[in-house]
Amino acid sequence: MIRAYKFLMRPTVRQRAALGEMLRDHCSLYNGALQERRDAYRHTSHTSIRYGHQSAQLKEIRAFDPERHGRWSFSSQQATLRRLDRAFAAFFRRVKAGDKPGYPRYRGVNWFDTVDFPKDGDGCRWDSTPHDPVTRVRLQGVGHMKVNQHRPVIGKVKTISVKREGRRWYVILTADQAEPEPLPKTGSVVGIDMGIANFLADSHGAFVPNPRHGRKAAVKLAAAQKALARFPRSRRDERTANHRRAVQRVADLHRKVRRQRLDHAHKTALDLVRQHDFIAHEDLKIRNMVNAPAPNPDPERPGSFLPNGARAKAGLNHSLSDAGWGVFLTILHAKAESAGREVIAVDPRNTSRTCPPCGHVSAENRPTQETFHCQSCGHQAHADTVGALNVLRAGLVRRDAGPA
Numbered sequence: 001m002i003r004a005y006k007f008l009m010r011p012t013v014r015q016r017a018a019l020g021e022m023l024r025d026h027c028s029l030y031n032g033a034l035q036e037r038r039d040a041y042r043h044t045s046h047t048s049i050r051y052g053h054q055s056a057q058l059k060e061i062r063a064f065d066p067e068r069h070g071r072w073s074f075s076s077q078q079a080t081l082r083r084l085d086r087a088f089a090a091f092f093r094r095v096k097a098g099d100k101p102g103y104p105r106y107r108g109v110n111w112f113d114t115v116d117f118p119k120d121g122d123g124c125r126w127d128s129t130p131h132d133p134v135t136r137v138r139l140q141g142v143g144h145m146k147v148n149q150h151r152p153v154i155g156k157v158k159t160i161s162v163k164r165e166g167r168r169w170y171v172i173l174t175a176d177q178a179e180p181e182p183l184p185k186t187g188s189v190v191g192i193d194m195g196i197a198n199f200l201a202d203s204h205g206a207f208v209p210n211p212r213h214g215r216k217a218a219v220k221l222a223a224a225q226k227a228l229a230r231f232p233r234s235r236r237d238e239r240t241a242n243h244r245r246a247v248q249r250v251a252d253l254h255r256k257v258r259r260q261r262l263d264h265a266h267k268t269a270l271d272l273v274r275q276h277d278f279i280a281h282e283d284l285k286i287r288n289m290v291n292a293p294a295p296n297p298d299p300e301r302p303g304s305f306l307p308n309g310a311r312a313k314a315g316l317n318h319s320l321s322d323a324g325w326g327v328f329l330t331i332l333h334a335k336a337e338s339a340g341r342e343v344i345a346v347d348p349r350n351t352s353r354t355c356p357p358c359g360h361v362s363a364e365n366r367p368t369q370e371t372f373h374c375q376s377c378g379h380q381a382h383a384d385t386v387g388a389l390n391v392l393r394a395g396l397v398r399r400d401a402g403p404a
Contacts, residue, residue, distance in 0.1 A: 005173045202385075
């Protein structure tokens with residue numbers, strides 16, 4: 001199996017400048033290749049440019065500009081061209097499917113933060129100084145950089161990527177390793193119901209509180225954004241020192257919230273995987289859940305609109321995004337696969353309206369957000385716990401039914 005590792009790098013001042021130049025030149029290559037494809041298609045011949053044609057031009061580009069494009073790894077430049085090719089492939093796939101196309105766009109300097117090296121040893125080298133107690137990674141044109149390796153890398157390193165996040169630089173490895181040993185069986189099964197008041201409730205009656213990291217940082221973030229709004233919009237190279245600090249302050253706050261949310265998702269998923277052999281959860285369509293409500297035109301006044309609850313829905317969407325359900329479920333599936341656990345997603349419809357003892361389904365069974373009171377048999381419980389019980393029951397049915 002393939003596993004990814006992400007480590008913080010400690011480049012020197014000169015190495016940091018070289019990394020920035022590497023990103024700039026790869027961004028220039030990406031935009032130039034995109035421009036070539038656009039111009040070729042706009043020509044009367046409607047010529048289609050493919051990756052093979054653009055990759056064959058790299059040798060000439062490197063020879064023409066050895067101080068910039070010639071100093072970086074040839075394979076990493078090919079990976080950048082493949083990245084553009086994947087963007088066009090996804091564009092044509094969406095067009096064919098009738099979805100919103102999303103034509104590939106030019107990347108600004110601030111929006112191109114990753115360079116990929118397809119093979120360890122080709123323009124890059126992980127653990128480039130094995131005789132040194134400090135782990136280092138070597139990149140062509142940059143040199144040997146210190147890496148804060150906080151855990152061992154198991155298996156053979158396949159690819160290496162360099163990523164910039166704000167003022168920090170990270171190296172991301174993918175390693176090919178043997179299938180891990182599954183965790184010992186616990187004999188426990190569980191269903192989970194995702195929520196906002198509580199992050200999740202399980203079928204055993206336990207709750208995981210919602211940390212609400214975004215709401216806790218809202219005051220500081222609002223102040224930082226207000227300070228940033230005082231500066232006029234300008235290009236990155238034309239910003240004053242105070243303007244750059246204001247931009248960095250907003251970015252740092254967003255990054256902290258994202259990392260806090262990720263940390264909470266990892267810890268919650270790990271607890272579930274360690275305690276249970278089988279986990280059932282709702283198959284949530286989160287992208288549809290955070291859609292804005294459609295406008296409500298006023299039939300009596302053309303051009304006017306009636307209230308449609310957009311403000312309340314915006315607050316709910318903010319809370320849904322702050323909970324980070326999608327990140328959590330992705331991490332849960334990955335950890336369960338490594339631990340030999342089974343995870344199944346089930347249809348969430350009526351899971352909080354169905355009585356577990358008698359099976360009666362009614363919207364009146366849930367008079368409030370937290371209360372479940374069956375109108376048929378009188379069963380009372382927390383609504384989220386009822387939802388988790390029904391999710392577990394549906395998950396076990398799907399598991400026992402086997403593949404369709």
